[in-house]
Amino acid sequence: MNLEDIDKRILNIIQTGFPITHAPYTEIGEKVGVDEDEAFNRVKAMFDGGVIRRIGGSFDSRGLGWTSTLCALKVPSDKIEEAAKVVSRYANVTHNYERNHEYNLWFTVIAPDTDEVDRILKEIHRDSGFGPVRNMPLIKKFKIKVDFQFKEKKEATA
Amino acid sequence: MxxxxxxxxxxxxxxxxxxxxxxxxxxxxxxxxxxxxxxxxxxxxxxxxxxxxxxxxxxTLRHHKAGFTANGMGIWSVPKEEERAPMGELLSNRPEVSHAYERPSFPDWPYHLFTMIHGESEEEVLKIAKGMSEETGITEYDVLFSTREFKKSSMRYFDAWPLPDNEQ
Known part of the structure; x- marks a missing residue:
């Protein structure tokens, strides 16, 4: 999907903070110089076109008192799809990737407490036949920034 | 809790x-x-x-569709514990880095700091990582790329949130 500069400006705004107001698209439009209809239609087109995955709250495991961890598993490459299926069936697993390393299956686990994490990791070990799962909980967070600010091209036309 | x-x-x-x-x-x-x-x-x-x-x-965007096509997980070995916090700050200063964390190391896993690095191609991500290595002096590092995405979702905390007994 081709994004125009005005779309990029809208994305820069709504990634950082979607207005929590009665008429959010009016507010977005005011910031980029278009009316409510155009702001809404552009956001809807980017959602329908797949550029926007979702608009909502990015809830924080720690803010809610939950725990999250990054895990890795060594799996023979011809068994990785089966192992990935075992891992992905948990709602607690939000990200699950194959990566180019001896530890080749990487996934996150979010749970109310570490006992629940341990229980899930033991089950994955048992049901996949691989492991034990390498558990790498957070020690310190330096940065988390999930919005990507777009640079606008120099306006060719005014 | x-x-x-x-x-x-x-x-x-x-x-x-x-x-x-x-x-x-x-x-x-x-x-x-x-x-x-x-x-x-x-x-x-x-x-x-x-x-x-x-x-x-x-x-939340789909980065591929928005033109950010490559991301790599940079893993960095900082054996001296007291250097990890300043190195973590230094690595996270880069605008191309979205996440930077310290995590435990293991005998077969000598890495302490994790950074997600974003760029337009894997080559660009590797080049950014090389620059980060030169800037920090961390020589033992690697960049892991995802070769397949099996799952990417947002946690649905509230689907099965247990309520206090008197509210169920």
């Missing part, structure tokens, strides 16, 4: 953890669905942000 949250708040957050209704007045649509006032949805939504229940309220 998991926070005690009232059933009425769980009901609202259940609507906020996914995608807002794609209409001009999304909070009014949620209010109608839940049978409460729009102002209550708006005020509560702001309150959850103040309480840090969510980090951010806004759009």
């Amino acid at each position: 998991k926070k005690e949250i009232k059933a009425s708040d769980v009901a609202i957050m259940k609507e906020l953890q996914g995608h807002l209704p794609m209409v001009k007045n999304p909070f009014a649509a949620i209010a109608e669905k839940l049978g409460i006032a729009e102002d209550e949805v708006i005020n509560k939504t702001r309150e959850y942000g103040e309480k840090k229940y969510y980090r951010r309220f806004g759009a």
Whole structure:
């Protein structure tokens, strides 16, 4: 999907903070110089076109008192799809990737407490036949920034 | 410990953890669905942000479709414990780095710092990592690329949130 500069400006705004107001698209439009209809239609087109995955709250495991961890598993490459299926069936697993390393299956686990994490990791070990799962909980967070600010091209036309 | 949250708040957050209704007045649509006032949805939504229940309220993009096509997990070995915090800060200064964390190391895993690095291609990500290595002096590092995505979703905390006994 081709994004125009005005779309990029809208994305820069709504990634950082979607207005929590009665008429959010009016507010977005005011910031980029278009009316409510155009702001809404552009956001809807980017959602329908797949550029926007979702608009909502990015809830924080720690803010809610939950725990999250990054895990890795060594799996023979011809068994990785089966192992990935075992891992992905948990709602607690939000990200699950194959990566180019001896530890080749990487996934996150979010749970109310570490006992629940341990229980899930033991089950994955048992049901996949691989492991034990390498558990790498957070020690310190330096940065988390999930919005990507777009640079606008120099306006060719005014 | 998991926070005690009232059933009425769980009901609202259940609507906020996914995608807002794609209409001009999304909070009014949620209010109608839940049978409460729009102002209550708006005020509560702001309150959850103040309480840090969510980090951010806004759009999440599909990076591939938005033109950010490559990302790599940079892993960095910093054996001296006292150097990890300053190195972590230094690595996270880069605008191309979205996440930077310290995690435990193991005998077969000598890495302590993790950074997600984004670029337009894998070559660019590797070049950024090389620059980060030169800037920090960390020579033992690697960049892991995802070769397959099996799952990518947002955690749905509120689908099965246990309520206090008197509210069930």
